Amino acid sequence: MSLNWKTRLLILILVLSAALGAFLFNQIMIKLPFGPNQEDPKFFETNRYAYFYYNNGTMGQTNDLVLSVTSTVINQTHSNVTIKIGNKIQGSFFVNPNGIVYQNGKLKGNYSIWWVHVSNPLLQLTSGFGIQPGAIFKVIDPTGFMGPAGSNYTAIVEKRLVWWPSSQKLWPILGAQASFQIAIYDSSKNKVVIAKLDLTCGLIETWDGGVGSRKTLTLFQTDYPISRNRLTAFPALWVIGSILIVATYIFMRVDWQNKYLKRVHLNSEKRNDTTLLLTAGLIAVGIEFVDIWFYVPLGLAGNLYLHLGFIGFLAIICYIQKKRFVWLIPAFLEVAFVFAINFGVGEPYVPSLTAFMGSTISWLCFLWVSKHDNDWSEGKTWIGKILSKFT
Numbered sequence: 001m002s003l004n005w006k007t008r009l010l011i012l013i014l015v016l017s018a019a020l021g022a023f024l025f026n027q028i029m030i031k032l033p034f035g036p037n038q039e040d041p042k043f044f045e046t047n048r049y050a051y052f053y054y055n056n057g058t059m060g061q062t063n064d065l066v067l068s069v070t071s072t073v074i075n076q077t078h079s080n081v082t083i084k085i086g087n088k089i090q091g092s093f094f095v096n097p098n099g100i101v102y103q104n105g106k107l108k109g110n111y112s113i114w115w116v117h118v119s120n121p122l123l124q125l126t127s128g129f130g131i132q133p134g135a136i137f138k139v140i141d142p143t144g145f146m147g148p149a150g151s152n153y154t155a156i157v158e159k160r161l162v163w164w165p166s167s168q169k170l171w172p173i174l175g176a177q178a179s180f181q182i183a184i185y186d187s188s189k190n191k192v193v194i195a196k197l198d199l200t201c202g203l204i205e206t207w208d209g210g211v212g213s214r215k216t217l218t219l220f221q222t223d224y225p226i227s228r229n230r231l232t233a234f235p236a237l238w239v240i241g242s243i244l245i246v247a248t249y250i251f252m253r254v255d256w257q258n259k260y261l262k263r264v265h266l267n268s269e270k271r272n273d274t275t276l277l278l279t280a281g282l283i284a285v286g287i288e289f290v291d292i293w294f295y296v297p298l299g300l301a302g303n304l305y306l307h308l309g310f311i312g313f314l315a316i317i318c319y320i321q322k323k324r325f326v327w328l329i330p331a332f333l334e335v336a337f338v339f340a341i342n343f344g345v346g347e348p349y350v351p352s353l354t355a356f357m358g359s360t361i362s363w364l365c366f367l368w369v370s371k372h373d374n375d376w377s378e379g380k381t382w383i384g385k386i387l388s389k390f391t
Contacts, residue, residue, distance in 0.1 A: 002370065002371050003270060003273060003274065003277075003370045003371060004371070005371065007270070007274055008367055008368075008370060008371065010248075011274060011277050011278050011281060011367060012281075012367060014244050014248060014278055014281075015241075015278065015281035015282060015284075015285060017240070017244065018237055018240045018241035018244055018282055018285065019237065019285050021236065021237075021240040022233040022234070022236040022237035022240060023233060025232065025233065025236040025240070026229055026232045026233040026236065029232045030120065037225070037228045037229060037231070037232040038225055038228060039120060040119060040120055041201060041224065041225055041228075042097060042098060042099060042117060043071060043099065043114075043115040043201070043202075043203060043224055044071045044073075044079040044081065044095050044096070044097050044098070044099055044115065045073070045079070045097035045098070046071070046073060047070075047071060047072055047073055048070070048071045048222070048223055048224050049068060049069065049070045049071070049222060049223055050068070050069045050070075050114075050203060050204075050219060050221075050222040050224060051066055051067070051068050051219070051220055051221040051222065052066070052067045052068075052069075052204070052207075052217040052218060052219050052220065053065075053066065053067075053217070053218045053220055054066065054067035054085060054215070054216070054217055055215065055216045056213065056215055057210065057213040057214040057215050057216065058213070064218075065085055065086050066085075066086060067083070067084070067085050067090075067217060068082075068083070068084045069081065069082075069083055069114050069115075070082050070084075071095075073097070074094075076097070077096060077097070078094050078095075078096070078102070079094070079095050079096075079097055080092060080093075080094055081093055081094070081095055081112065081114070081142075083114075083143050083145060090143055090145060091142065091143025091144065091145070091149070092143070093112065093142035093143060095112060098117065099111050099112070099115055099116065099117050101140050101142055103140065103150075109138060110138045110139060110140040110152065111137055111138070111139045111140070112139065112140060112141070112142055113139050113140070113141050113145065113146065113153070113155075113184070114204065115202055115203055115204070116137045116139065116155065116197065116202045117202055118130065118131045118180075118197075118199065118200075118201065118202040119131075120200055120201075121178070121199055121200060130160075130178075130180075130199050130200075131157060131160075131180055131199065132157065132160075133157050133158060133159050133160065133180075134156070134157060135156070135157040136154060136155070136156050136157075137154075137155040137156075137182075138152070138153075138154060138155075139152075139153050139154070139155050139184065140152050140153070141153065145210075145215075146184075146192065146193060146209070146210040146211055146215065147186070147192070147210065147211030147212070148211070151186070151187070151211075152187060153184050153185060153186055153187075153192070154184070154185045155182045155183070155184045155185075156182060156183050156185070157180050157181070157182055158180075158181045158182060158183050159180065159181050160178075160179070160180045160181075160199065161179055161180070161181055161196070162176050162177070162178060162179060162351075163176065163177045163179040163196050163205050163206065164176050164348070164350045164351050164354075165177075165218075165296055166296070166348035166349065166350050167296075168296065168297070168299040169220065170218070170219075170220045170296055171296050171297040171299075172220060172221040172222075173219065173220065173221075173226075173227075173296055174227050174230065174293060174294050174296055174297065175227075175230070175290075175292055175293040175294050175295050175296055175354075176292050176293065176295075176350070176351070176354070177198055177199075177205060177226065177227075178198070178199040178200060179196045179197060179198055179199050179205055180196070180197055180199050181194065181195070181196050181197075182194075182195050182196075182197060184209070186211065191209075192209050192210060192211050193207065193208065193209035193210065194208050194209055195207045195208065195209075195217075198226045200226065200228075200229065201224065201225070201226055203219070203222065203224055203226055204217060204219060205218075205219045206218050206219070227293070230289070230293040230294070233289075234286075234289050234293065234294065237282075237285065237286060237289060238282075238286065241282035241285075241286075242282075244278070244282075245275065245278055245279055245282065248274070248275070248278060249271065249275050252271045252274065252275075253271065272320075273320075273321055273370065276317050276320070276321075277317070277363075277366060277367055277370060280313065280314065280317060280363050280366065281363050281367070283310060283313070284310070284359045284360045284362075284363040285360065287306065287307070287310055287359045287360075288357060288359070288360055290303075290306065291303075291353065291354035291355070292354055292355075295350060295353075295354050300338075300342065300349045303349065303353055303354070304335060304338065304353075307331065307334060307335050307353070307358075307359065308335060310331065310359050311328055311331045311332060311335070311359075311362075314327075314328055314331060314362055314363070314366065315328060317366065318366075321370070323366065323369055323370075324369075327362055327365040327366055327369060328362055329362070330358040330359075330361035330362045330365065331358045331359045331361070331362035332358070333356075333358055334353060334356045334357075334358025334359060335353070335358075337352055337353070337356065338352055338353045
């Protein structure tokens with residue numbers, strides 16, 4: 001059964017409203033003094049930890065060690081920072097909770113190499129969305145991790161980018177992280193380190209380099225809220241979307257007496273078709289959230305099953321509404337490309353799977369063709385009957 005343009009437009013608006021509502025809810029939560037989405041958290045102002053896989057760059061080290069950075073608040077002006085490699089303390093130092101290092105008991109304006117303060121980009125939507133290339137930080141290596149202890153360095157922001165972790169052993173990171181890349185120069189203006197830092201809070205994500213040796217770090221766990229925006233917006237998407245689906249279904253069942261609302265009352269078939277398309281749209285948007293922000297815990301297999309499951313759900317809608325299965329192709333191509341790029345040449349499944357919005361494109365195709373009645377054409381042979389459902 002066909003849906004008129006007003007119903008199709010309503011479905012599209014409701015799905016977009018769920019996504020926009022999740023974003024607005026996140027923005028509101030940033031400004032509230034409670035909840036997981038803090039406005040401007042600083043790593044050293046509370047007790048925090050960050051764990052990294054660490055390789056010291058020497059031949060024969062096959063297993064990564066764990067390097068930990070822990071912050072313990074002493075008082076309002078001092079926090080103690082401890083660096084451990086495995087079970088061995090590599091060093092410790094004092095910082096002001098704002099991140100500036102105490103050097104001989106005084107604050108001289110230098111951050112440590114372990115954290116620099118950047119403002120929340122979601123509060124700077126009209127001014128460049130956070131830190132920009134060319135920004136400069138003065139940093140110090142208090143414990144001698146990358147070179148002589150106490151050495152001063154200059155960190156320059158080279159570019160903004162996205163960190164796409166793909167190994168499932170990094171599952172606490174959840175998904176892609178908006179990041180920026182810095183180059184760290186020594187006093188002789190030699191580039192000694194390239195590192196990626198989180199765009200929302202300045203924590204190291206990956207590290208490559210050092211003075212005299214090429215050390216590597218990869219963040220794999222922290223209680224610092226690097227993912228606070230997604231952890232607020234994603235549940236809000238499902239809550240808002242579920243409310244809209246239920247409310248819309250009830251709204252369509254009411255036999256309105258008002259002449260302006262009378263046309264909202266739909267028969268059971270149109271009501272079910274509308275609810276199915278609305279639900280599919282919410283799931284498609286939810287999958288896009290997972291594709292960007294929550295894919296790491298699922299791994300390659302889990303993400304493939306998720307997308308294949310959605311294709312199966314769309315196929316059921318095809319069968320119920322008697323629409324051609326050709327509209328499944330965009331969602332199928334999203335999965336098929338991964339087989340070529342990952343199983344064929346060994347490239348990571350991200351962002352090839354997660355950045356292509358095949359699921360949403362297929363749903364939009366379904367929404368568009370819902371203006372038509374049954375468009376299955378019956379072939380004369382059994383092969384023709386099958387092929388007619390696709391072409």
